[in-house]
Amino acid sequence: MSGARSLMVALEKEGVELAFGLPGGANLPIYDELYKSNIRHILVRHEQSASHMADGFGRVSRRPGVCFATSGPGATNIVTGIATAQADSAPMIAITGQVPSKMIGKDAFQESDIIGITNPIVKYAFQPMDAAEIPTVVKKAFYISSTGRPGPVLIDIPKDVQQNEAEMHFPNEVKVRGYHPWVDPDIREIERAIDMLLSAERPIILAGGGVIISGAFAELQSIAELLMIPVVTTFKGKGSFPENHPLSLGPIGMHGHAEANKMMVEADCVLAAGSRFSDRSVGTFEEFEKRLKIIHMDVDPAEIGKNQTTTVAVVGDIKASLRIMVKMLVQKAIKRGSDNPWLKKVNETRDYYRENLKLHPHPLGAAKILRKLREVLPHQSIVTTEVGQHQMWASLFFDVIQPGTFFSSTGLGTMGWGFPAAIGAKAAKPSVPVLDIAGEGSFNMTENSLAVSVLDNLPVIVLLMNNFSLGMVAQWQRTFYDRRMIGIDLKNCPDYVKLAEAYGAQGIRAESIDEVGKAVQTALKSDVATVIDIPIDPQEDVLPFVAPGTPLKDMILPS
Amino acid sequence: MWSIISVLVENKPGVLFKVTNLFRSRNYNIDSISVGITENPEFSRMTITTSADEKQLNQIIKQLDKLIDTVEVKRLEEKMSVYRELVLMKIKVSKPSDSMEIMNLANAFKCQVHDVRKTSIIVEITATPDRINAFEDLVRGYGILEIARTGICALPRGGVNED
Numbered sequence: 194m195s196g197a198r199s200l201m202v203a204l205e206k207e208g209v210e211l212a213f214g215l216p217g218g219a220n221l222p223i224y225d226e227l228y229k230s231n232i233r234h235i236l237v238r239h240e241q242s243a244s245h246m247a248d249g250f251g252r253v254s255r256r257p258g259v260c261f262a263t264s265g266p267g268a269t270n271i272v273t274g275i276a277t278a279q280a281d282s283a284p285m286i287a288i289t290g291q292v293p294s295k296m297i298g299k300d301a302f303q304e305s306d307i308i309g310i311t312n313p314i315v316k317y318a319f320q321p322m323d324a325a326e327i328p329t330v331v332k333k334a335f336y337i338s339s340t341g342r343p344g345p346v347l348i349d350i351p352k353d354v355q356q357n358e359a360e361m362h363f364p365n366e367v368k369v370r371g372y373h374p375w376v377d378p379d380i381r382e383i384e385r386a387i388d389m390l391l392s393a394e395r396p397i398i399l400a401g402g403g404v405i406i407s408g409a410f411a412e413l414q415s416i417a418e419l420l421m422i423p424v425v426t427t428f429k430g431k432g433s434f435p436e437n438h439p440l441s442l443g444p445i446g447m448h449g450h451a452e453a454n455k456m457m458v459e460a461d462c463v464l465a466a467g468s469r470f471s472d473r474s475v476g477t478f479e480e481f482e483k484r485l486k487i488i489h490m491d492v493d494p495a496e497i498g499k500n501q502t503t504t505v506a507v508v509g510d511i512k513a514s515l516r517i518m519v520k521m522l523v524q525k526a527i528k529r530g531s532d533n534p535w536l537k538k539v540n541e542t543r544d545y546y547r548e549n550l551k552l553h554p555h556p557l558g559a560a561k562i563l564r565k566l567r568e569v570l571p572h573q574s575i576v577t578t579e580v581g582q583h584q585m586w587a588s589l590f591f592d593v594i595q596p597g598t599f600f601s602s603t604g605l606g607t608m609g610w611g612f613p614a615a616i617g618a619k620a621a622k623p624s625v626p627v628l629d630i631a632g633e634g635s636f637n638m639t640e641n642s643l644a645v646s647v648l649d650n651l652p653v654i655v656l657l658m659n660n661f662s663l664g665m666v667a668q669w670q671r672t673f674y675d676r677r678m679i680g681i682d683l684k685n686c687p688d689y690v691k692l693a694e695a696y697g698a699q700g701i702r703a704e705s706i707d708e709v710g711k712a713v714q715t716a717l718k719s720d721v722a723t724v725i726d727i728p729i730d731p732q733e734d735v736l737p738f739v740a741p742g743t744p745l746k747d748m749i750l751p752s
Numbered sequence: 753m754w755s756i757i758s759v760l761v762e763n764k765p766g767v768l769f770k771v772t773n774l775f776r777s778r779n780y781n782i783d784s785i786s787v788g789i790t791e792n793p794e795f796s797r798m799t800i801t802t803s804a805d806e807k808q809l810n811q812i813i814k815q816l817d818k819l820i821d822t823v824e825v826k827r828l829e830e831k832m833s834v835y836r837e838l839v840l841m842k843i844k845v846s847k848p849s850d851s852m853e854i855m856n857l858a859n860a861f862k863c864q865v866h867d868v869r870k871t872s873i874i875v876e877i878t879a880t881p882d883r884i885n886a887f888e889d890l891v892r893g894y895g896i897l898e899i900a901r902t903g904i905c906a907l908p909r910g911g912v913n914e915d
Contacts, residue, residue, distance in 0.1 A: 308766070309769070312769065312770060312773050313773060313774075313777040316820075317820050337820065369820060370762070370823055371761075371762065371819070371820050371821055371822050371823045372820045493818070494814055494817070494818075495811070495814035495815050495817070495818045497814075498807065498810060498811070498814075499811055499814075
């Protein structure tokens with residue numbers, strides 16, 4: 194059997210049904226076998242989109258998404274996608290062709306040292322030099338990518354290794370000596386955590402992306418309800434807890450909810466589950482940990498103490514750790530009431546900001562659009578975002594009700610991620626509507642994926658909050674650079690309705706909140722991709738705002 | 753404050769790159785590194801010295817441990833380990849009496865003397881960094897022409913870290 198054939202067999206054994214990619218000289222043997230296999234190929238227009246689609250697929254299905262690229266520029270084009278998946282701990286298998294092994298190091302045509310280039314941004318990388326290694330490599334790649342803290346794994350296969358014949362052995366199980374993804378949570382630490390939460394006067398739960406990755410929604414909710422502790426999330430953890438729940442305060446951070454930042458600052462003890470305390474979430478590290486006892490749960494031991502000093506650390510899968518905590522609480526019959534000064538203050542603060550936070554007065558203000566979207570979009574729909582102002586407005590004004598339905602490039606902040614990721618999400622879950630909350634600057638970067646959405650019958654909705662500019666950069670220039678505006682003006686170009694139509698998709702321009710609602714409803718009924726172009730006010734800022742390098746307590750509110 | 757980290761790694765191409773690239777990308781510093789095959793040819797041992805504070809050192813160890821190609825990462829306490837570095841020093845000989853003096857010093861430090869010439873002597877010293885520095889201070893007056901150091905290699909003393 195050839196190396197390429199064994200690759201397909203191994204992928205099929207891993208349950209791979211579809212893969213995103215673009216062929217080229219160095220991966221043609223792989224594509225020839227893909228032709229003969231049962232795996233569905235989704236042809237992209239740029240390899241970066243293939244990696245984002247695989248990422249979106251992986252986050253939604255919680256199984257690694259697969260993407261293919263050829264050597265050289267094909268491989269370097271997926272670097273951004275790999276880095277994005279790594280920053281957000283998304284499972285992904287990227288398979289690149291490489292020049293024939295004898296040509297490696299000779300600066301051959303379309304040769305790039307993709308192993309070296311991606312070293313700091315992959316969870317692991319393989320470069321099999323013998324065709325017989327491929328089945329084991331694939332098995333190990335899926336094992337490493339999907340267990341522990343998930344992440345991207347690269348398999349770079351020289352063309353001759355794809356072509357070479359070898360006797361293949363497909364292992365059912367593999368061991369990787371230096372890799373120990375499963376750690377049993379330390380029961381005593383969990384007991385200490387409970388004691389600390391019970392003795393705290395102002396406890397809070399900070400739910401991070403780890404809750405979503407491990408699917409610990411029910412456990413999180415049980416703990417919050419048993420102990421009556423308010424829940425804030427990181428931006429990546431948005432939607433790990435229903436945002437219409439009475440204990441929900443929403444995301445903290447640079448563009449967190451005012452009530453969430455306010456209460457986070459006042460808390461005396463935090464249970465941080467699956468959060469890495471990113472600078473965008475906590476503001477300044479020193480200020481954050483002041484007066485705050487931190488209980489840190491994470492599957493990755495290297496996260497403990499990396500950014501914040503912790504009082505109690507529980508290393509292990511978040512779902513497993515929280516489940517043990519729930520059991521202990523139930524066994525000890527611990528249940529707290531809601532009648533305490535802290536919860537009273539939490540409720541007052543939330544009510545205050547919900548009533549008094551000034552919203553942008555423009556008829557197509559971001560809050561109005563996104564609240565309308567929430568009204569008409571079914572709760573089980575999957576929502577992705579691009580990167581920019583619209584993304585932060587989504588954080589502020591779009592409530593995620595059903596846990597685990599909201600995904601964004603939160604760590605790397607990759608513009609162009611949302612649309613191809615939405616297509617990947619649709620491929621993973623064709624039965625639910627998938628919508629990308631987008632800005633046009635970000636959408637520009639991968640909008641040629643409209644061809645994929647249309648031709649491969651993966652209809653998604655792009656809700657384009659079009660401010661004709663790179664809005665977030667414009668906001669920073671207005672705020673920090675004395676309104677010296679440069680490099681932000683995108684003008685009214687292209688016409689997104691015509692662009693959508695040119696690809697065979699549906700384009701709708703919505704110029705009032707009513708039209709936004711109707712356009713989304715039309716899109717939901719459509720079996721083709723829809724771009725809803727909404728001309729918004731280029732002057733609208735994202736507020737509240739915690740300036741970079743400043744503590745959460747110095748949050749700037751709309752005036 | 754310097755610390756010794758002993759890292760047992762898979763003996764295969766690219767692992768040294770991964771380890772050093774980890775230090776670079778996370779803004780840690782390597783003071784010295786020595787690598788060699790172990791009693792088991794499947795493994796190599798890297799001995800890394802680094803000057804980092806306690807918090808950073810903990811991170812370095814955890815991040816090294818996280819690398820899939822590292823099999824075991826240990827911090828070696830100075831007092832509980834045997835650690836040595838090998839240094840070759842080419843020392844200038846300006847007048848005939850220098851030779852004798854340098855060789856006497858070398859003798860006192862249990863150094864090997866190689867390549868005795870009219871204008872230079874190469875001395876090999878295998879010792880702890882403190883002792884090497886002391887020797888270097890003593891011969892600096894003659895003029896040190898060139899130095900090559902291996903970096904520290906170390907093992908825990910018997911009975912230490914043996915699980």
